[in-house]
Amino acid sequence: MSIQVKFYGTRGSTPICGPTYYQFGGNTTCIQLTDLELNRTAIIDAGTGIRALGKDIRADTHNRENIIIVFTHFYWDHIQGFPFFAPAYDDTRKIYMLVLGKGRKMRNLRDIFAMQMQHVYFPVQLGSMGAKFEFLQVDKEDETFEISGDEITIAANRHQHPGGAYGYRFERKGKSIVVCTDIEHGENIDPNVVALAKNADLLIHDAQYTTEEYESKKGWGHSTFDQAIEVAEMAGVKQLAITHHDPEHDDEFLLDMEKKCQDRFSDCLLAREQMELIV
Numbered sequence: 001m002s003i004q005v006k007f008y009g010t011r012g013s014t015p016i017c018g019p020t021y022y023q024f025g026g027n028t029t030c031i032q033l034t035d036l037e038l039n040r041t042a043i044i045d046a047g048t049g050i051r052a053l054g055k056d057i058r059a060d061t062h063n064r065e066n067i068i069i070v071f072t073h074f075y076w077d078h079i080q081g082f083p084f085f086a087p088a089y090d091d092t093r094k095i096y097m098l099v100l101g102k103g104r105k106m107r108n109l110r111d112i113f114a115m116q117m118q119h120v121y122f123p124v125q126l127g128s129m130g131a132k133f134e135f136l137q138v139d140k141e142d143e144t145f146e147i148s149g150d151e152i153t154i155a156a157n158r159h160q161h162p163g164g165a166y167g168y169r170f171e172r173k174g175k176s177i178v179v180c181t182d183i184e185h186g187e188n189i190d191p192n193v194v195a196l197a198k199n200a201d202l203l204i205h206d207a208q209y210t211t212e213e214y215e216s217k218k219g220w221g222h223s224t225f226d227q228a229i230e231v232a233e234m235a236g237v238k239q240l241a242i243t244h245h246d247p248e249h250d251d252e253f254l255l256d257m258e259k260k261c262q263d264r265f266s267d268c269l270l271a272r273e274q275m276e277l278i279v
């Protein structure tokens with residue numbers, strides 16, 4: 001049993017383009033998980049990277065499965081690609097928009113997207129896009145979903161971020177992938193994040209800043225490279241993929257940082273757009 005992880009967006013805060021961003025990419029957060037045995041996928045966040053993912057889904061004419069998008073939170077860089085997600089305009093598609101976890105303060109998940117698609121911002125409104133949407137707010141710490149007779153468990157943990165954000169652990173048949181982005185540990189590593197990531201096969205973790213940069217970015221909701229590695233070490237994860245790259249960090253900077261991270265945690269890499277990992 002294997003799970004493929006594909007990064008469609010690795011940038012934090014705002015999309016960026018230019019020759020010095022070619023290797024790591026400029027689109028904002030969007031990650032695709034595919035269970036290669038079941039041939040089923042889940043999408044995490046709808047940053048601008050989801051536009052290319054939508055094109056890939058449309059090109060795969062054999063796959064007519066329902067689409068699941070799981071949201072960590074709703075800052076712009078995690079929803080900005082949604083209006084450009086081609087399958088959302090296909091009236092034969094069903095799309096589940098899912099959030100999971102205790103302690104959510106939002107009232108209505110649908111309203112978030114209806115607001116984003118208001119006439120003042122965009123020509124097509126949510127109700128006119130075409131696809132059939134189902135908005136699911138699961139007020140539980142974890143939930144098991146049965147797909148084709150198999151069970152997939154998703155556990156959620158609310159972590160520190162100005163607008164609130166959640167880390168997720170996806171688990172099936174003993175394989176586990178943890179996605180923990182837009183997290184600010186602050187002075188001490190959040191023990192709940194370590195617990196969520198415990199012994200994971202792959203931890204995908206935010207590291208927008210260096211330790212020096214963080215000094216002037218406190219309260220912005222992000223981690224440092226050192227903290228991402230610390231979580232990986234404390235949780236005993238097998239592999240660490242660092243993402244949510246700062247728009248100011250170009251390829252040269254990130255390549256250099258990747259080497260430094262690998263000196264400390266050997267099975268570590270910085271996520272690149274279109275990169276695929278098999279877990």
Ligand SMILES: [Zn+2]
Nearest residue numbers: 012013077182
């Ligand atoms: Zn973000």
